[in-house]
Amino acid sequence: MNCRSEVLEVSVEGRQVDEAMLALLHTILLHRSTGKFLYKKEGTYSIGTVGTQDVDCDFIDFTLVRVSSDELDRVIRKAVAEFKDALGNSGSDGMGQISLEFYQKKKSRWPFSDECIPWEVWSIKVNVVNLANEQERQICREKVGEKLGEKVINIVEVINRHEYLPKMPTQSEVDNVFDTSLKDVQPYLYKITYQITDSLGTSVSTTMRRLIKDTLAL
Amino acid sequence: MDSDLSSQDRKDLDKFIKFFALKTVQIIVQARLGEKISTCSSSSPTGSDWFNLAIKDIPEVTHEAKKALAGQLPGIGRSMCVEISLKTSEGDSMELETWCLEMNEKCDKDIKVSYTVYNRLSLLLKSLLAITRVTPAYKLSRKQGHDYVILYRIYFGDVQLTGLGEGFQSVRVGVVGTPIGTITLSCAYRTNLALMSSRQFERTGPIMGIIIDHFVERPFTNMAHMHPCSYRTPGEDEGGTYAGIEDSQEVCTTSFSTSPPSQMVVPGKEGGVPQVPAQPNHGTAAEHGRIPSFPNGQSPLPAQPTSCSSEVKTVFCDALETTFTRKVGAFVNKATTQVTTTSLDLPFAAFAPRANDLEVNDPMVHPPPSPAPSSPLQGSLHSNSSSHSGGQPQDDFVMVDFKPAFSKDDLLPMDLGTFYREFQNPPQLASLSIDVSAQSMAEDLDSLPEKLAIYEKNIDEFDAFVDTLQ
Numbered sequence: 001m002n003c004r005s006e007v008l009e010v011s012v013e014g015r016q017v018d019e020a021m022l023a024l025l026h027t028i029l030l031h032r033s034t035g036k037f038l039y040k041k042e043g044t045y046s047i048g049t050v051g052t053q054d055v056d057c058d059f060i061d062f063t064l065v066r067v068s069s070d071e072l073d074r075v076i077r078k079a080v081a082e083f084k085d086a087l088g089n090s091g092s093d094g095m096g097q098i099s100l101e102f103y104q105k106k107k108s109r110w111p112f113s114d115e116c117i118p119w120e121v122w123s124i125k126v127n128v129v130n131l132a133n134e135q136e137r138q139i140c141r142e143k144v145g146e147k148l149g150e151k152v153i154n155i156v157e158v159i160n161r162h163e164y165l166p167k168m169p170t171q172s173e174v175d176n177v178f179d180t181s182l183k184d185v186q187p188y189l190y191k192i193t194y195q196i197t198d199s200l201g202t203s204v205s206t207t208m209r210r211l212i213k214d215t216l217a218l
Numbered sequence: 219m220d221s222d223l224s225s226q227d228r229k230d231l232d233k234f235i236k237f238f239a240l241k242t243v244q245i246i247v248q249a250r251l252g253e254k255i256s257t258c259s260s261s262s263p264t265g266s267d268w269f270n271l272a273i274k275d276i277p278e279v280t281h282e283a284k285k286a287l288a289g290q291l292p293g294i295g296r297s298m299c300v301e302i303s304l305k306t307s308e309g310d311s312m313e314l315e316t317w318c319l320e321m322n323e324k325c326d327k328d329i330k331v332s333y334t335v336y337n338r339l340s341l342l343l344k345s346l347l348a349i350t351r352v353t354p355a356y357k358l359s360r361k362q363g364h365d366y367v368i369l370y371r372i373y374f375g376d377v378q379l380t381g382l383g384e385g386f387q388s389v390r391v392g393v394v395g396t397p398i399g400t401i402t403l404s405c406a407y408r409t410n411l412a413l414m415s416s417r418q419f420e421r422t423g424p425i426m427g428i429i430i431d432h433f434v435e436r437p438f439t440n441m442a443h444m445h446p447c448s449y450r451t452p453g454e455d456e457g458g459t460y461a462g463i464e465d466s467q468e469v470c471t472t473s474f475s476t477s478p479p480s481q482m483v484v485p486g487k488e489g490g491v492p493q494v495p496a497q498p499n500h501g502t503a504a505e506h507g508r509i510p511s512f513p514n515g516q517s518p519l520p521a522q523p524t525s526c527s528s529e530v531k532t533v534f535c536d537a538l539e540t541t542f543t544r545k546v547g548a549f550v551n552k553a554t555t556q557v558t559t560t561s562l563d564l565p566f567a568a569f570a571p572r573a574n575d576l577e578v579n580d581p582m583v584h585p586p587p588s589p590a591p592s593s594p595l596q597g598s599l600h601s602n603s604s605s606h607s608g609g610q611p612q613d614d615f616v617m618v619d620f621k622p623a624f625s626k627d628d629l630l631p632m633d634l635g636t637f638y639r640e641f642q643n644p645p646q647l648a649s650l651s652i653d654v655s656a657q658s659m660a661e662d663l664d665s666l667p668e669k670l671a672i673y674e675k676n677i678d679e680f681d682a683f684v685d686t687l688q
Contacts, residue, residue: 031344035270036261049264051257051272052347063351063360068259068272149352153389156345160392162338184259 003118006158008151009125012060013140014094017087017128019057019064021080023148024124024155025100025192026066029076031159032102032120033067033187037178039171050185061145069185079192086196087128094128095197102188104166105176114176119164122155223397227331231396234331235291237268238339239298239319242346242403243283243372244273246300246317249350250359250368269340286372292319294399297377302355306366313381314355314368315407320377322402326395338394342403345392353389353407383410 012020035048051068066073080098087096103118131137166188169177178186223231248255257272267273292298297320305311329335350356359368379386391403673680 027348030348031341035259035263038262046263047270048261049259049267049270049272051259052344053256054254054351056254061357063254063356065347065351068257152348152352156349156391159341160345160390162341162394168333184261 003121004158004163005121005123006154007123007125008154009127010144010147010151011127011129012144013131013137014088014128015059016057016140016144017084017126018077018080019060019062020144020148021083021098021124021126022055022066022076023057023060023062023064024122024151025076025080025098026064026073027152027155028100028122028159029072029187029190030065030067031155032190033069033072033185034178036180036184036186037174039174043170045171048184048186057145059141060148061142062148064148067185069182071182072185072187076192079194083194086194087126090196093197094130095126096194097123097125097197098192098194099123100190100192102190105189107176119166223331227397231331231335231398232291234336234339235396235401236287238343238401239287239292240275240280240283241268241271241273241343242298242317242319243300244275244279245343245346246302246350247279247370248274248276249347249356250302250370252359252362252368269336269343271340271343273343283372286374288374290374292321292374292401294321294323296374297321299373299377301371301373301378301381302359303369303371303381304355304358304362304366305369307364311369312411313383313408314358315353315405316377316379316382317405318377318403320402320404321399324395324400325397326400327397329395329397331397335394335396339401342392342394342401346403349389349391349405353405354409354411355407379406382406382408385409 008024010020010024030052033050035050037045037047039045052065053068054063054065056063083096083098087094090096100122101118102120103116106115106117108114129140131140166177174180177189179189180186257274259272260267263270287298290296297318299319300317301313302315302317303311303313355368358366362368386406386408388404388406391405393403394401
């Protein structure tokens with residue numbers, strides 16, 4: 001099975017990095033999260049309800065919609081904060097990429113560890129610009145807001161192609177497809193990674209990190 | 219063509235489409251209310267949350283949608299449209315966008331109704347949630363208030379896009395194939411807001427100060443839950459009775475099966491569903507059951523991310539009498555929402571000026587007479603005829619009682635402005651005002667020996683003092 005890959009690019013000012021990343025990641029996760037599965041007898045299950053929340057951005061003229069799950073929000077914010085720190089510390093031109101990868105686990109026999117097979121990868125390329133004065137910042141607020149709107153439309157377009165999605169799992173297999181660690185929503189298994197590009201445009205492998213659900217641990 | 223579809227599947231599909239249409243309307247209208255929307259996730263389904271999404275049902279909106287549908291369903295050649303328009307306080311109106319739920323003939327026979335179609339419709343609703351915050355009308359709707367309001371109209375039949383002006387743009391939210399046709403959800407939105415901008419330009423002339431208007435009756439309140447049909451009549455299909463699908467026992471699918479497709483029976487329908495709750499369209503209303511149904515009431519959806527149940531807003535009846543609207547002068551960013559003396563939503567409501575003492579004491583509207591000094595100290599400064607180069611300050615200027623931001627009178631006997639002014643012009647030091655002349659120097663020199671004699675007498679004291687310091 002081929003993993004489909006989508007790339008989104010944004011140019012933002014330093015203060016806007018957090019919110020821009022949150023906006024795009026949450027939009028994707030909104031579509032890739034379901035309610036909690038409650039398995040019953042006879043192989044049936046019911047699905048919980050997903051609530052949504054509007055969040056106004058402080059530095060961008062934009063309102064993002066995310067699932068109502070504080071736990072999930074915390075995880076995403078933490079990842080974005082690490083990415084932003086790495087961007088700031090890298091001393092590069094401020095170019096980097098954060099990736100949200102959805103994967104399935106495939107159990108292998110001992111002693112081999114489980115395989116993680118990605119089925120969808122979203123890469124968000126960020127270019128941080130520096131602005132000189134308040135007027136430029138004001139224009140940037142609006143422009144970035146419009147750009148994010150276009151990206152949301154792109155995301156929705158891709159998702160509504162209804163291409164491959166993992167099959168709904170049985171109870172024993174649910175952890176191979178979904179992240180069941182949250183108490184109110186259930187996103188597909190995902191991981192967030194990032195790369196910082198140095199000024200030569202090559203990726204710097206020392207800044208590669210993984211927020212992992214498993215893989216190398218076993 | 220329909221013979222391939224079992225009757226149960228057909229019934230399910232019709233129900234899904236019906237509730238999809240109703241939820242679509244709810245999402246669109248709620249996104250134009252001008253407030254942030256927030257609902258809670260829940261791990262235990264109640265049977266009234268269609269498509270596994272927490273979307274509240276505003277009763278008036280459901281009523282309008284059902285009235286427009288009149289028992290029919292969106293189908294091929296029968297589109298359901300939600301038109302969003304803007305109406306200024308002067309009565310000009312302009313269509314902003316039209317959301318269309320259409321169906322075409324392209325069928326997907328192999329798709330599983332109760333499972334795949336349902337989940338894809340759920341996904342489409344999520345996309346709609348995201349896209350409704352992205353079109354230009356969203357920002358306009360967030361700023362609505364006294365200058366303009368946002369209204370909605372639902373109609374059924376042919377899509378009408380002529381009111382959107384030239385160069386309107388279109389965005390497709392998504393498609394879902396079903397065995398009876400492909401459902402498409404899209405939005406056409408106006409890009410030419412020329413009418414709006416020229417009007418605004420005329421209105422925001424240089425208005426000094428704050429003008430307070432008291433509205434006894436509010437011609438329009440927070441927007442969109444206002445009756446849409448009051449200014450436009452719907453197109454066709456206005457049959458009164460709701461024939462066809464009964465809505466008294468609607469429960470959404472809450473159970474799914476993980477059995478292989480050939481054995482799929484959707485047990486959820488038969489008995490897996492917990493006890494039938496109150497009808498879903500009233501169900502959510504019963505749960506939050508106190509959403510008032512005043513025709514001019516406030517929006518029933520507070521933006522409270524942490525609590526699921528809406529607050530009771532029964533103060534509206536009383537608030538109608540004491541409501542006033544504040545018009546803000548040019549270059550002020552945010553149009554303030556209507557303020558009531560019993561408003562619970564306005565932050566720092568306690569600091570909002572009371573209705574009856576606004577204009578009278580407002581220094582912006584009534585500057586104090588000039589150039590009277592505002593404090594006794596000010597007067598004394600003026601009379602101080604020192605050789606200070608500042609001289610007689612402010613005789614040529616109109617005296618305006620300067621109230622610095624955030625200053626309060628009750629903490630200090632004088633206010634900050636007076637304090638500042640006063641200490642900007644301090645009186646001369648006494649020693650500096652004495653003329654330095656040779657004569658005084660001579661006097662100093664003469665007195666020196668006497669002083670020295672005294673110090674020598676007390677030399678022991680001085681030594682003892684120095685010792686204590688060491």
